Amino acid sequence: MEKGGSLSQSVLKNILLSYTYVAIWIFLSFSVIVYNKYILDKKMYNWPFPISLTIIHMSFCSTLAFLLIKVFRFVEPVSMSRDLYLSSVVPIGALYSLSLWLSNSAYIYLSVSFIQMLKALMPVAVYSIGVLFKKEAFKTDTMANMLSISLGVAIAAYGEARFDTWGVILQLGAVAFEATRLVMIQILLTSKGISLNPITSLYYVAPCCLVFLLVPWIYVEFPVLKELSSFHFDFLIFGTNSFCAFALNLSVFLLVGKTSALTMNVAGVVKDWLLIAFSWSVIKDTVTPINLFGYGLAFLGVAYYNHSKLQALKAREAQKTTAQADNEAGRLLKDSEGEEVGTRREFQN
Numbered sequence: 001m002e003k004g005g006s007l008s009q010s011v012l013k014n015i016l017l018s019y020t021y022v023a024i025w026i027f028l029s030f031s032v033i034v035y036n037k038y039i040l041d042k043k044m045y046n047w048p049f050p051i052s053l054t055i056i057h058m059s060f061c062s063t064l065a066f067l068l069i070k071v072f073r074f075v076e077p078v079s080m081s082r083d084l085y086l087s088s089v090v091p092i093g094a095l096y097s098l099s100l101w102l103s104n105s106a107y108i109y110l111s112v113s114f115i116q117m118l119k120a121l122m123p124v125a126v127y128s129i130g131v132l133f134k135k136e137a138f139k140t141d142t143m144a145n146m147l148s149i150s151l152g153v154a155i156a157a158y159g160e161a162r163f164d165t166w167g168v169i170l171q172l173g174a175v176a177f178e179a180t181r182l183v184m185i186q187i188l189l190t191s192k193g194i195s196l197n198p199i200t201s202l203y204y205v206a207p208c209c210l211v212f213l214l215v216p217w218i219y220v221e222f223p224v225l226k227e228l229s230s231f232h233f234d235f236l237i238f239g240t241n242s243f244c245a246f247a248l249n250l251s252v253f254l255l256v257g258k259t260s261a262l263t264m265n266v267a268g269v270v271k272d273w274l275l276i277a278f279s280w281s282v283i284k285d286t287v288t289p290i291n292l293f294g295y296g297l298a299f300l301g302v303a304y305y306n307h308s309k310l311q312a313l314k315a316r317e318a319q320k321t322t323a324q325a326d327n328e329a330g331r332l333l334k335d336s337e338g339e340e341v342g343t344r345r346e347f348q349n
Helices: 002-040 050-071 082-109 112-132 140-158 165-188 198-220 222-227 235-258 261-281 289-348
Strands: none
Touching: 002 050, 002 082, 002 112, 002 235, 002 261, 050 082, 050 198, 050 235, 082 112, 082 165, 082 198, 112 140, 112 165, 112 261, 112 289, 140 289, 198 222, 198 235, 235 261, 261 289
């Protein structure tokens, strides 16, 4: 009875911890998105400089990642040669800088709710680029699923009350660069047996990203900021905003490490619906029935895609387990036959 009770308590503890990790990630992701919108939107804090905001984030994250790895030894750095850094990390850093720049820029022109709806295209972009680089096999049923997601997002865009063409282009560009970055991580790092957690990823990628962002910043935003004599750097606003962005990276490490990537995908759906509800009720963004219908259709397509990926993963794991069991059985049979032959020889002698 006590054993069963302790087992139940252990299971309950694991469930509560999993929900805690999910809640922390949703809260931080939610906070970063809303905080960035607040800073960049002209009707709120009115600081429409997305490159500058991203540079502040990357500077903060680079510094903290350096301290956690080199000073506090929180995690061990990954062994990486100069050639590997230049050939793998630098292209990923360039793509990451473009993705962050464009995604932050979109907050100036689009509502939070509509941006979340456009982000539903991420599986479509990842799969399409994966097929292009031959990392994914082209399947008719999967492509049909991608088209259903795209149709849902198109309907949501048709029903958007504050549709802005430039804002949509920026967000779609951010999705495309982010999807390319994810595929490049598989090609350039994962295929070579290199795995970066969020801290080591920031340690290597953030400084590279910072350098790439400085180039457009010097020509696009620095001249404008230099003329804003009334502007003073608010350490409280930008410091807490940057800390939230860094904490979000740590929460990703915690959530995926303690649960699974599938849990994060499911949590992401919950976060998107919460952001849409928040955008409509608190920020007072207009969310139309056509918006919701289109996003609902895209959501079903994304859910089906995640379900298909999960089933394929389970099938691969089952095959791997069966193969290991067969190999173990074969080894045991071979050992037993060897022992039997040895026994016969001893008996004959």
